[in-house]
Structures are given as C-alpha cells and as structure tokens.
Amino acid sequence: MPTAPAPHPQSTDELFQALQENHQRPYGRTRTVTAEELVDAAEQFDEPLPLVRALLELQEAYTYGSEPRKSPVVFARLLNLFDEQPDVFDESLRHQLFWRFKWVANALLQLPEVPLVSLRQWLTEMRDRYEKADLGLQPYYGQAYQLASHVGEDTTLAYELWASRTRVRLSDCEACEICERALHHLAAGDDERALRIWEPVLAGKESCKEEPARSVSHALLPLLRTGRVDEARELHLAGYRACRRNLSMSQEVGRHLEFCALTGNEARGLELLAENRNLFDEVDSPLALLSFLTGVEVLLRRVELLGQGDLPAAGYAGRTWTVSGLRAEVRDRADDIAARFDARNGTTTHTDRRRTRLDRAPLLDALELTLRTRGLDDIARTAPAAAPAARTAAVVPDALPELILRARELEEQAHPDAPACWARLRTLVAARDYSHPDDPAVGPLVRLRADLLEDEASRAAQKEEFADAADLYEDAAALYDDAVLPQHAALARACALLTTAQIPAETPGAGADEAEATDGVEAKAVELTAAHASMVRLHEETPGLTPSQEARLLRLRGNALGLRLQTTGSEEHIAPVLAEADALHAFATRHDLAGQISGALLLRTTTHAIAGDLPTAVAEIDALLDRLKAHGPAWHLPRTLGLRGRLQFGLRDAEAAHADLTEALRLTADWPADAVDTGRLYGDLAQACLRLGRPDEALRHLTRSAELGLRGGSRTDAFCTYSNAAQLSLDLGRVEDCIALLDSLLAERDVVAGEVDDRLVAQLRLTRARALQEGEDLKAATAEFVALAAESAGWDDDPGSHAMIAGETAVLLAESGEFGRAREVADQALAAHALAPRYEQLSNSLRELARLQAQRQGPDGLADALALLADAGRIADEARAAAYQAHGRSLDSALAYEHGRVNAYAGEYQDALTALEKALTLLGEPGRDDDHAGEWAECVRLAGAVEGIYLERTAPALTRLDRAVTHLTALGHATEETEPLVALAAQLRDER
Structure with a gap:
C-alpha cells in the first residue's frame, strides 16, 4: 500500500510523488490531512505549478471528504493563481479548474449559512467565466436547474434550458446527467419514466465515481412501487456496498436505511446503521447530513412503531443510545437543519420533503434482502432464541406445588415441555422471598435443588460441555443423598459416569502418528467400558428402583456401549449393544414405558447403522416410526425421521432423505424449539438438496441451520455452516449475497472482539476477498488478500494455507500491475509450499502470474514470466515425484499451454508454437x-x-x-x- 509522504518533500519530484500516493488513498481524514500538509510543503518552492497541483488535490479531498465549507476557499486560491499566471495552467489543469466551478456551486448549496444571493452571484460568475473562455453554457444551466430544484421553485423552465442543450466537454458525465433527469421525473411522480431514463446507469453501462451508487439509492423505492422487487433487492446489495462508511455518500446510506425500514428489514437497517456510525460525527455537509438523518429517522421511527424502542442503536459517539433516545436526538437535529435551509431559501421545501419521507408507509411486509434473515429480537443483546415456527407455549402451572410435581412428571417422560417448568422453578427458587411448600408430595427443598442441578447438567451435556455436566450430576447426587433418595442419586451418578467418559482427551499434536491416534481410541473405549461396568454395579446395588428409574439405567448402560461401538467401530462391540437394547426393550414393554421402548428401538437402529448394515437399520427405524405413529411419544417423531433421512443418505436415496427431513421439520413446529436439533435437520436437508441438484434451496436451508446454531449458542459450528453457505452462494454466482452475508457475520460482536477462532474468521474473510474479486472490486479484494497473506505468514502450524493465500494474493497484485510486489508474495508462497505442498493451487497462481506479466508487458516482461513458469515447472516435477493427481487440468499440460501463451504475448511465436504442440501431445x-x-x-x-x-x-x-x-x-x-x-x-x- 502507498506509504505516507514526508511532511516536507525536498524537491518538486518528491512532492509530485507524494501527491500521487495520496491520490490513491480513500477519502477521509488521513487523505485530507496529508493533502493539507502537502499544500504547506508546496509553498516552499518558487514554482507555482507544485502549489496548483497540491491545491487541486486538497480541494478534491475536501469535496469528497464531505467538507464543503473548505472547498470554496481552496478554489479561490486556485482562481487567483489562474488570473495572475494563466500560463501555468496547461490544457489539463485549465480543464480541471473550470470543471470545479460546479464543485463550488454544489458546496455553497450545501451550506444554509450562505445567502441565496451569494449562490446566484456565484452562478453569474461561472456563466461569465464560461462565456469569456468560450466553453459552452450547458454546465451553467445544469447548476441553475439544481439550484431551482434545491430551493423548491418551479423547475420546468430551468430543466428545459439545461436538458434541451447539447452536451459540451465540461458537462457532467453521462451517468450523473442521467440521474438528474431521472430525479426530475421522479419528483413529478412518474416512476416508470424515471426508471426508463435510469436504465443505462442501473445496468452498469454508464458510471463514474459516484455512479451507479447514487442512482441506485434513489431508484430503490420506485422499483418497489413498480413491482420490480427482485431488481430492487439486487441493487440494494450492490449499491449499499459501494457507499457504506463513505463520507461523500452519506445521503445514499440514508436512503438504503429507509429502504430497509420500508421492506420489513428493520433488523438489517439497524445493522447497517451500526456499520455507518462514523457518519453521525464526520459528515460536515449540512445538506448531506439532513438527508442521512432523515433516512435514519425513517428507520428508527419504524422500529419504535413495532414496539422495540428500547433496543440498542448506534448513534453519536460518547454515549449509549436506544432506538427511542436516538430518534429524538436525530429528529431535533434534522428539524433544525431543514428549518435553516428553508429560512435561507424562503420556502418550506426541505421540511416538506422530510415529512414526505417520514410519513411513507411500508411498501412490503417482508422482503428477504440477504441470506441471513434476522428479526429485531436478534438485535437485542439478550434476545431469546426463537422457535422456527409458531407453537403454543408450554402450559406452566401457577401453583407452586402443582408446578413442581408437573415438572417431575414431565421429566420422567422426557417430555419436551419439562425444561419450561424447570426454568420457571429456577427463577422462583432464586428469588429472595422464596418459600418452599410444606407438602409431603413435593418433598424437601434439598430435593428440588437436586432436581434443578440435574436439569442444568442435562443441558450442559446437550451442549457437549461434558466436564461441567459431570460435576453438576455429582453435585445433584450428593443432594439426593441428603434428601435420602438413593435411587435418584444412583441415576445422577450413572449420568455422571457417562458424561465423564465423554470428556474429550487432549488432541494429539500436528506431528502425532497413527499409533498415537489408535492409543487415543483404545483409551476412550476403556473409559466407556469402565463406565458401563460401574453402571451395572450401581444398578445391582440400588434397591427400590421404580420401573421408570430402572429403564433409565438400562438406557444409560446401552448408551455407554453404543458410544464405545461408535468410537472403535469394532465388530466385537456390536453384540453387547444389541443385548442391552433387547434388555431395555423387554423391560420397557413389560412396564408399558412408551418412551423407553422407542429408545431401545432407536439404539438398535443406530447400532446396525454404525455396523454398516443400513438395510437392517432402515427396517428397524421403519418399525419404530410405525410404533411412534400408533403409540407415541409423538415428540420422538421429528428426531427419528431425521435419523431415517441420514440413513437414506447412506443408501444414496437423496429423494427419500429429502422427504423424511422435510416431514421432520414440519413436525418440529409442534414442540419447543430446543426439543429437536432443528439446525441439524436444516443442515441435513441442505445436503439432500445438493445431492438432488437444487443448490438454491440448499442455500436457504444452510443459512437457517447456521442462524439457529448462533441463536442456540453453538457459535463455532454455526460460523462454519455460514462459511459453507457463503462459499455455495459464491459458487452459484450470487456474489453480492455472499459479500452481504459475510459482512454481517464479520460484524458480530464476538468476531469483532476476537473471541472467535482466528482461522475460522480468516476463512470467512478469504471467501469475502474471493467474492470481491469475482465482483470485480479488485481494490478491496487486493487489500483483503494482502492483509490475509500478512497474517497467515505467522501460521507456523499451517504453512500450506499461507502458500495458498499468498499465491492468490500475488495474482491480484499482478492484476493491479504491481508485478514487483506480486513476485515477492509469490516467493513467500513458494517458501511455505516447501513446508506443506499445495501443488495445484500454487501452480495455478504462478502460471496466471506469468500470463498477466507477459500480457501486460509484452517482450519486456518475458524474462520474469518465464522465471515464474520455471517455478511452476519445478512444482509439476515435485507433484509427479509425489504421485500427486491434480483435480483439474494436468499440471504438465497446463504448463506447456501457458508457455505457449506467454511466448505468444511476448512475440516469440516459434517458441510459442513449440510449447503448444507439446501441450497437445501431453493432452x-x-x-x-x-x-x-x-x-x-x-x-x-x-x-x-x-x-x-x-x-x-x-x-x-x-x-x-x-x-x-x-x-x-x-x-x-x-x-x-x-x-x-x-x-x-x-x-x-x-x-x-
């Protein structure tokens, strides 16, 4: 990236180099301050030309950095220099000078403290100057029309005087003039005509620095009003990315916020508002700020109307805001600015236009703008996890004795409504005024505390927090002992045994061999065998067990052996699991325990599946489904259908898997959100859709799976799923969807705070960089790739990933013409490749680098291009020696073909033909x-x-x-x- 210039360049050459480097920076304080310093530096030279160029750079920084008050002052100095020394201004500088009369007119328009008479005087000055220089007056009439529109005068004549004139060299670009003509008809209420005029800009045929982003922001609502919803959605995604956090495009950001508010996307609007928080304090143009604040208020007002005024919102720096508090602040400031403009102009135009925007009703109830559909609850810091479908909440008794007894009854059945009862009891017991019922049926407080600990342990185990779960189960067992309930204590200890055996062992390091991995499996099998033996002893040594308690112990014994089989895959471990399952089934049938009968049949099914006998597993699960439909429990159906769907994957029947998983998801609506792993069902359904060749449907299911995972706390798995969704959207060519999704994820609090695994975040950023490249935003893509290459250079445990990232970065640098830096980064990739080979990826990158260098530089780039191909040749030799099979083209034939292209670009045609004939022979x-x-x-x-x-x-x-x-x-x-x-x-x- 460009380096900061010295504060005082010692020569004009150094100054011009510093101005060129500053010109590459994004608009903002860094560029503006540097431009100010360079003006000071230019004044030390006797020549006027350095000062002219420095002043031009400074005015541009002020204009596009949203500082309109300073732009006219700089231009006045330029105009004086032109009047005093016109010979300093060559044709190019003269053109720039007269072009910027329009910049000054626009800057004065944005400042309510500048009297209207001064604006008109400036336009007269512009007209006189243009006439004297014989430059044509169409640009002047364009500015006169914009002033009339701003003031709120009848623009009919002003529009005709401008739009009917032939364009001249100093006219605004085609894209900007198209936008002005479209806005004229939009103001007259003719959406269709405005959109027809906008077509070349919206289609990308006409563009400039501000276009099509400016036109897109204005066209969003007309597109909705004329029924072109999909086009509005696509343009919102692309258009917003072009203007976000951009000081000179704060008005456009405001219109995107308004679009979100009027399409049922208030949550996305608040997310985008947070991303653009800098605009509140950094935009120095009152006119731009008025438009931005009005868009913000449209959004905040809509959120308030939905009853969510207490949600947090990003606003002015220095304090924490709620939606309602920020709306009041924004309203007051925007009203004041509008009143100041109206006072200056002698009309009510800006207050009226503001009121029109604020009074607009939503145009759509809900438009799915991004792949990550979120509601306002997701914005709240403590938003509850939402169920995937509407379902009547569990009935929780009001009376305390009844609530306790109901919770225990539901827990004995493993009913999905039990957690709601325990949650209510946990709140009541924690209260300072809690009074335990004196009821023999309820039992002592110590038993209730043990029940609550056991429920907490169960939830920890479901999250695979096995160490915590084991401790909680042991604590519960101790309390049950205190309550003289040995049977309950035995069950809690059996659960502790099982969770302890599931605590993950330390993962072997990167250098671990196969023997160490085998030792880990055997150690885990020993732990599970010991846990099973201890459970059997507990079972034998605990008298007085109820049928339900005894069945639970049998189920835990079977689960321990099932996990052992899953760990080892050993054939000798199959029969013991089936024996435990049969014992549980016989016992549960004798005592009519429907839930445990289902558990026994499910254990048999999974055992056959792990053993590789899928037809038998399907037969078992079919029998289980028949029984569940006839005798229940009904809440086992979604999970069982989900398992059947996964079995169908193994049988390669994706259609049947899709049907089972779809039905499972339909049935989840009958139960609480946490009763079934709905996220897993959506993820499995996505895989079925991919196998059926329905990637767009798969994408929807993947994003639902990921969002449920985030809401449920499984954030690492959820980010991984979202990463897969982003890659799939990129593969489908949905570039803007991919970028918008990743932007949203990378803005998550734990990602920003560095609490998410850095490699996972790097993968999200890498996919985003590739999407930016695919979307032809090479500047942003290159910046991200360069940053990732620098970070991955420190991944000593994963040099292969660095080789891949560095290779891609080198290609992007070459596409930007930075061949020297590209070669440096390619050398880093080669060094990392030597430690962890990435034959195909790096060969592809080196060949592309060579092609770009020969294509851009011709004969001058041939030597460097051939050196890159020589490196690619060595990689092909290494791959051949390692018996590596490329997934795409053969490395040797691809290399020969690239030799042909490179030599052809450099004019070495005979060498090119020889290489191509070699490629044909290899192919x-x-x-x-x-x-x-x-x-x-x-x-x-x-x-x-x-x-x-x-x-x-x-x-x-x-x-x-x-x-x-x-x-x-x-x-x-x-x-x-x-x-x-x-x-x-x-x-x-x-x-x-």
Whole structure:
C-alpha cells in the first residue's frame, strides 16, 4: 500500500510523488490531512505549478471528504493563481479548474449559512467565466436547474434550458446527467419514466465515481412501487456496498436505511446503521447530513412503531443510545437543519420533503434482502432464541406445588415441555422471598435443588460441555443423598459416569502418528467400558428402583456401549449393544414405558447403522416410526425421521432423505424449539438438496441451520455452516449475497472482539476477498488478500494455507500491475509450499502470474514470466515425484499451454508454437467421452492462430484446424468446441 509522504518533500519530484500516493488513498481524514500538509510543503518552492497541483488535490479531498465549507476557499486560491499566471495552467489543469466551478456551486448549496444571493452571484460568475473562455453554457444551466430544484421553485423552465442543450466537454458525465433527469421525473411522480431514463446507469453501462451508487439509492423505492422487487433487492446489495462508511455518500446510506425500514428489514437497517456510525460525527455537509438523518429517522421511527424502542442503536459517539433516545436526538437535529435551509431559501421545501419521507408507509411486509434473515429480537443483546415456527407455549402451572410435581412428571417422560417448568422453578427458587411448600408430595427443598442441578447438567451435556455436566450430576447426587433418595442419586451418578467418559482427551499434536491416534481410541473405549461396568454395579446395588428409574439405567448402560461401538467401530462391540437394547426393550414393554421402548428401538437402529448394515437399520427405524405413529411419544417423531433421512443418505436415496427431513421439520413446529436439533435437520436437508441438484434451496436451508446454531449458542459450528453457505452462494454466482452475508457475520460482536477462532474468521474473510474479486472490486479484494497473506505468514502450524493465500494474493497484485510486489508474495508462497505442498493451487497462481506479466508487458516482461513458469515447472516435477493427481487440468499440460501463451504475448511465436504442440501431445486427442475436449480444442485454436496469423504459415494452420474439427465432429462433441476453430479457419482462408 502507498506509504505516507514526508511532511516536507525536498524537491518538486518528491512532492509530485507524494501527491500521487495520496491520490490513491480513500477519502477521509488521513487523505485530507496529508493533502493539507502537502499544500504547506508546496509553498516552499518558487514554482507555482507544485502549489496548483497540491491545491487541486486538497480541494478534491475536501469535496469528497464531505467538507464543503473548505472547498470554496481552496478554489479561490486556485482562481487567483489562474488570473495572475494563466500560463501555468496547461490544457489539463485549465480543464480541471473550470470543471470545479460546479464543485463550488454544489458546496455553497450545501451550506444554509450562505445567502441565496451569494449562490446566484456565484452562478453569474461561472456563466461569465464560461462565456469569456468560450466553453459552452450547458454546465451553467445544469447548476441553475439544481439550484431551482434545491430551493423548491418551479423547475420546468430551468430543466428545459439545461436538458434541451447539447452536451459540451465540461458537462457532467453521462451517468450523473442521467440521474438528474431521472430525479426530475421522479419528483413529478412518474416512476416508470424515471426508471426508463435510469436504465443505462442501473445496468452498469454508464458510471463514474459516484455512479451507479447514487442512482441506485434513489431508484430503490420506485422499483418497489413498480413491482420490480427482485431488481430492487439486487441493487440494494450492490449499491449499499459501494457507499457504506463513505463520507461523500452519506445521503445514499440514508436512503438504503429507509429502504430497509420500508421492506420489513428493520433488523438489517439497524445493522447497517451500526456499520455507518462514523457518519453521525464526520459528515460536515449540512445538506448531506439532513438527508442521512432523515433516512435514519425513517428507520428508527419504524422500529419504535413495532414496539422495540428500547433496543440498542448506534448513534453519536460518547454515549449509549436506544432506538427511542436516538430518534429524538436525530429528529431535533434534522428539524433544525431543514428549518435553516428553508429560512435561507424562503420556502418550506426541505421540511416538506422530510415529512414526505417520514410519513411513507411500508411498501412490503417482508422482503428477504440477504441470506441471513434476522428479526429485531436478534438485535437485542439478550434476545431469546426463537422457535422456527409458531407453537403454543408450554402450559406452566401457577401453583407452586402443582408446578413442581408437573415438572417431575414431565421429566420422567422426557417430555419436551419439562425444561419450561424447570426454568420457571429456577427463577422462583432464586428469588429472595422464596418459600418452599410444606407438602409431603413435593418433598424437601434439598430435593428440588437436586432436581434443578440435574436439569442444568442435562443441558450442559446437550451442549457437549461434558466436564461441567459431570460435576453438576455429582453435585445433584450428593443432594439426593441428603434428601435420602438413593435411587435418584444412583441415576445422577450413572449420568455422571457417562458424561465423564465423554470428556474429550487432549488432541494429539500436528506431528502425532497413527499409533498415537489408535492409543487415543483404545483409551476412550476403556473409559466407556469402565463406565458401563460401574453402571451395572450401581444398578445391582440400588434397591427400590421404580420401573421408570430402572429403564433409565438400562438406557444409560446401552448408551455407554453404543458410544464405545461408535468410537472403535469394532465388530466385537456390536453384540453387547444389541443385548442391552433387547434388555431395555423387554423391560420397557413389560412396564408399558412408551418412551423407553422407542429408545431401545432407536439404539438398535443406530447400532446396525454404525455396523454398516443400513438395510437392517432402515427396517428397524421403519418399525419404530410405525410404533411412534400408533403409540407415541409423538415428540420422538421429528428426531427419528431425521435419523431415517441420514440413513437414506447412506443408501444414496437423496429423494427419500429429502422427504423424511422435510416431514421432520414440519413436525418440529409442534414442540419447543430446543426439543429437536432443528439446525441439524436444516443442515441435513441442505445436503439432500445438493445431492438432488437444487443448490438454491440448499442455500436457504444452510443459512437457517447456521442462524439457529448462533441463536442456540453453538457459535463455532454455526460460523462454519455460514462459511459453507457463503462459499455455495459464491459458487452459484450470487456474489453480492455472499459479500452481504459475510459482512454481517464479520460484524458480530464476538468476531469483532476476537473471541472467535482466528482461522475460522480468516476463512470467512478469504471467501469475502474471493467474492470481491469475482465482483470485480479488485481494490478491496487486493487489500483483503494482502492483509490475509500478512497474517497467515505467522501460521507456523499451517504453512500450506499461507502458500495458498499468498499465491492468490500475488495474482491480484499482478492484476493491479504491481508485478514487483506480486513476485515477492509469490516467493513467500513458494517458501511455505516447501513446508506443506499445495501443488495445484500454487501452480495455478504462478502460471496466471506469468500470463498477466507477459500480457501486460509484452517482450519486456518475458524474462520474469518465464522465471515464474520455471517455478511452476519445478512444482509439476515435485507433484509427479509425489504421485500427486491434480483435480483439474494436468499440471504438465497446463504448463506447456501457458508457455505457449506467454511466448505468444511476448512475440516469440516459434517458441510459442513449440510449447503448444507439446501441450497437445501431453493432452492427447480426446475420445468420445473425454472431458478434456474443450481444453484440447482451445490449444489447437491458439496453435492455429500463432502458426497461421503470426508465423504466416497458413496452409499447415488450416490443416491443423480442419483435422481437429473433423475429429471433434466425428466424436459428437458440442459445437461450442468446434465453432472457434471453424471461425479461425474461415478468417485464415479470407486473408489468404
């Protein structure tokens, strides 16, 4: 990146270099302050030219840094220099000077303290200057029209005087004029005509520094009003990214906030507001600030109307804001600014326009703007986890004795409403005025405290927090002992045994060998065997167990052996699990315990599945489903259908899996959100959709799975799922969706605070950088890649990832023309590759670097390009020695082809032809079913072009091309492979 210039360059060359470097910086305080320093430095030279260029840079920094008060002052100095020494201004500088009359007119317009008469005087000055210089008055009439529109006068005549005139060299760019004409018709209420005028800009055919972002922000609501909802959504995503946090585009940000508020996306609006918090304090243009604040107020007012005024909101620095508090502040400030403009202009235009925006009703109840659909509850710091579908809340008794007894009854059944009862009891018992019922049926307080600990332990185990769960179970067992309830204590200790055995062992280091991994598996199997033996002893030594308690112990014994089988996969561990399952099934059937009968059948199913006997597993689960539908418990159905769907994956029946998982999700609506792992069901359904070739549907399910994981606290898994969703959206070409999703994730509090695994965050950033590259935002993509390459250089435990990232970074630097830096980063990639090979990725990067250098620099870049290809050649040799099989093209044939292209770009046509013929030999002629026919045909085409056009050997080139067309046609390959060859042959015949 450009380095900061010295405060006082010692020569004009140093000054001009510093001005060029500053010009590459984004607009903002750093660029502006540096420009101010460079003006001071320019004044030390006797020549006026350095000062002229420094003043031009400073005015641009003020103009696009939203400091309109300072821009006219700088321009006055430039104008004086021009009047005093016109010869200093060459044609380019003269053009810039007269162009910036419009900048000054716009700056004065933005300041309510500048009298209207002064604005008109400036336009008169502009007209006189343009007439004297014979420059044409269309730009002047454009400024006169904008003043009339700003004041609120009848613009009919002013519009005609401007729009009917022929454009001249100093007219605003086509994109900006299109926007002004469209806004004129939009103000007249003609949405359709405005959108027709905007079409070239919205389609990307006309653009400039501010366009299409400015036009997009204005077009969003007209698009909605005319029913073009999908287009509005797409333009919002792309348009917002172009203006976020940009001081000179605060008005556009405000209109995007308004768009969110009017489409049921208030939560996204608050998220975007937080991202642009800097605009409250850094925008120095009253007119721009008025528009921004009005958009903010539209959003905040909508949130208040939805009853969420107490939600946190990002506002002015220095204090914490709620939606209601910030809205009151914004309203007062915006009203004041509007009143000041109206006082200056002698109209009520700005107050009226503001009221129109604030009074707009929502245009849509809900528009899914991004892949990450969130509601206002998700913005609150303590927002509760929402159920995936509406379901009547569990009925929790009011009377305390009844509540305690109900909680125990539901817990004995493993009913999904039990947690709601325990949660209510936990709140009551924690209260300072809690009084325990004196009721023999309820029992003592110590028993209730043990019950609550056991419930807490169960929830910890579900989150795989096994160490905490084991401690809680032991504490509960001790309290049950105090309450003289040995049977309950035995069950709690059995649970503690199982959770203790599941505490993960320390993961072997990167250098661990297979023997160490095997030792870890055997150690875990020993722990589970010991846990099972201890449970059996507990069972035998605990008299007085109720049937329900005895069944639970049998179930825990079976689970211990099931986990052992899952750990080892050993055939000798199958029969013991099935024996425990059969014992549980017989006992539960004898005592009519429906839930435990289901548990026994489920244990049999999973055992057969782990053993690899999927047909038997499906038969078992089919019988279980029949029983659940007839006898219950109904809340087991979603989980069981989910398992059946996963079994269908194993049988490669994605259609059946999709049906089972869809039905499982439908049934989850009947139960509390935490009764079933709904996130897992959505994730599995996404996999089914991918296997069925329905990626867009898969994407929706992946994002739902991830968001449920975030709400449920499984944040690492959720971020991983979201990472997969982002990559899928990128693969589908939904670039803006991908970027918007990742922007939202990277703004999460724990990500910003550095509490999420740094490698996971790096993966999210890497996908975002690739999406930016795909979206042709090379500047932003390069900045992110460079940052990631620097960070990954410190990953001593993962040099392979650094090699991959550095390779991609080098390519982007080369695309920006920075070949020296690209070579440096490529060398870093090669050094990391030596430690952890990434044959294909790095070979691809080096070949692309070579192509770019030869293409951009021609013969001057040939030596460096060939050096890069030599590095790629060494990687191909290493890959061959390691018996590495490339997933894409053969590294050798791809390298030979690139030698052909590089030499062709450099004008070394004979070497190019030799390399291409080698590539054709390596590829071999394609057969009927070969998948490299397209690659072979392209290689033939390039060889034909080099031979026939550049080496002027038309006859052999035609022979080569005709033979290839005949061969491909005979094999039945697509015309897309033969058409380029036929076209080139026709060109050669015409030229001959």
